[in-house]
Amino acid sequence: MRGRRVVITGIEVLAPGGIGAKSFWSLLSEGRTATRGITFFDPAPFRSRVAAEIDFDPEEHGLRPQEIRRMDRAAQFAVVAARGAVEDSGIELDELDPYRIGVTIGSAVGATMGLDDEYRVVSDGGRLDLVDHHYAVPHLYNHLVPSSFATEVAWAVGAEGPSTVVSTGCTSGIDSVGHAVELIREGTADVVIAGSSDAPISPITMACFDAIKATTPRHDEPERASRPFDNTRNGFVLGEGAAVFVLEELESARRRGAHIYAEIAGYATRSNAYHMTGLRPDGLEMAEAIRVALDEARMDPTEIDYINAHGSGTKQNDRHETAAFKKSLGDHAYRTPVSSIKSMVGHSLGAIGSIEIAASALAMEHNVVPPTANLQTPDPECDLDYVPVTARDQLTDAVLSVGSGFGGFQSAIVLARPERSPA
Structure with missing residues (x-):
């Protein structure tokens, strides 16, 4: 059932080589690559040592020290992208019924980097069999439950309607948007802040993909390591990032004179x-x-x-x-x-x-x-x-x-x- 028609009126992207939708599109349209040797940790022990990292400073993007301390990197991505999408859309969310504003955020692996970092601390670099929880950050539970991503975005935009995390592996970013569309079509929400975020470039993730030989071992030319559909390809390059959209009903968007990027048909x-x-x-x-x-x-x-x-x-x-x-x-x-x-x-x-x-x-x-x-x-x-x-x-x-x-x-x-x- 189609019901109400749903359109995209706001977009923000945090991607390797391009923070912001304009920078992201510039990278894509120019055919530039943002894959490089891993810098987040020493990749020497791993089979695959390349990744697509984002040069991201949360303070430069408006996050306060308390927010940075509380949120995993992927949650930070999601919040920054959500705020950017709302700004891009021109929508005044504080003039809407907050119970009619929803949030759907996709993530495959949740707060991987936060959990990895905190395990290193509470285990004293892996030396303790019985970890010491006294050394953990106070908000460690938020790293454990991916639902915290949707919570953080909802707080950031003032949404009090349905709030959901969709985790279906590598289709999470499509499925979260698809779920948001259904919320609007069925009349449960009028506006949904939808998208996805992951920041998986950590030792545990690299080890997992090394074990099944899914990632590329091409280290000599990291900028050319990702080669979809090429006969010389030998695995994917792990990346990180987020994209968030403002979705709303078509006629409502037209009435307020919104710029419409596309209908999700x-x-x-x-x-x-x-x-x-x-x-x-x-x-x-x-x-x-x-x-x-x-x-x-x-x-x-x-x-x-x-x-x-x-x-x-x-x-x-x-x-x-x-x-x-x-x-x-x-x-x-x-x-x-x-x-x-x-x-x-x-x-x-x-x-x-x-x-x-x-x-x-x-x-x-x-x-x-x-x-x-x-x-x-x-x-x-x-x-x-x-x-x-x-x-x-x-x-x-x-x-x-x-x-x-x-x-x-x-x-x-x-x-x-x-x-x-x-x-």
């Missing part, structure tokens, strides 16, 4: 019920999510002008996606430009889905398709138009963005210009 999620990390090569579950999202949007596959791919840079994922696009879009898949921004900003786990939605909306805003950086030697099994190296001018009225997550999650979301999407 359709959304769907499916599970492959198959394997924790494995994917079937036929891409059937992702194709089904795409089909349902297009049906909800009341759009034909031929109306899609651009696909923002999950494009993690693993052979399994890239081939799975390619099959899903062919299955869901038919011959139109061969005529549709596709790209992966993970080639430039890495894979920020639960945050990346929202960051990719931001990229999709900005692609529509500028009628430019961002490139897949580092795509020099295409995988012959990935034979679609993956827009290598350089951005492309492209009239873009409708975008499909997809995500694939450990556990079998497959999600798809369709953005369209409101005047194009059926009422």
Whole structure:
């Protein structure tokens, strides 16, 4: 059921190489990469030693010392992005009924950096078998429960309506926005601050991905380490970041003269019920999510002008996606430009889905398709138009963005210009 139509009226992004939506778009449109050798800790013991880090000073972005002490890095990202999205939208939240303002924040791994840091302290660098809790920060519990992310954002914007954290692995950033859309469509909320945040670049996360050899060991040229759809790829590059949106009902946005980036016309999620990390090569579950999202949007596959791919840079994922696009879009898949921004900003786990939605909306805003950086030697099994190296001018009225997550999650979301999407 479509119900009320939902649009994006505010965007803020914190991404490697580009804090703020304008800087983020500049990075993407210029095809620059923000992957580098890890600087947050000594990466020498690890197989993969590259990441896409953000040069982020919380004080420079308006966080008070008490907030910095209380919040994990990912929560700080979420709050800064939420405030920026509200400012971008021009909406006066204090003039609205606070019970009609909701929050949905996605995160795959929660306060990983905070927990990692605090364990190091209470265990005296890992030397104590029985940790000493007296050395923990007073707000350690907030690091344990990801729900604190939604709480912090709700406090920051004065939202007293439904407040939720969505944690579905690497599709969290799409699913949190999809959930927010449903809250508005069904009439539970009029405005929702929605998005996702993750800051997973820590020793424990690197060790986890090392164990399954999912991340790249390409250390000699970190700026070219992330190579989605390239035949020389050998794993993804871990990243961090956040993107948050102001979502509101279309007619309300029009009445207040808001700038509308895009309508969220359709959304769907499916599970492959198959394997924790494995994917079937036929891409059937992702194709089904795409089909349902297009049906909800009341759009034909031929109306899609651009696909923002999950494009993690693993052979399994890239081939799975390619099959899903062919299955869901038919011959139109061969005529549709596709790209992966993970080639430039890495894979920020639960945050990346929202960051990719931001990229999709900005692609529509500028009628430019961002490139897949580092795509020099295409995988012959990935034979679609993956827009290598350089951005492309492209009239873009409708975008499909997809995500694939450990556990079998497959999600798809369709953005369209409101005047194009059926009422």
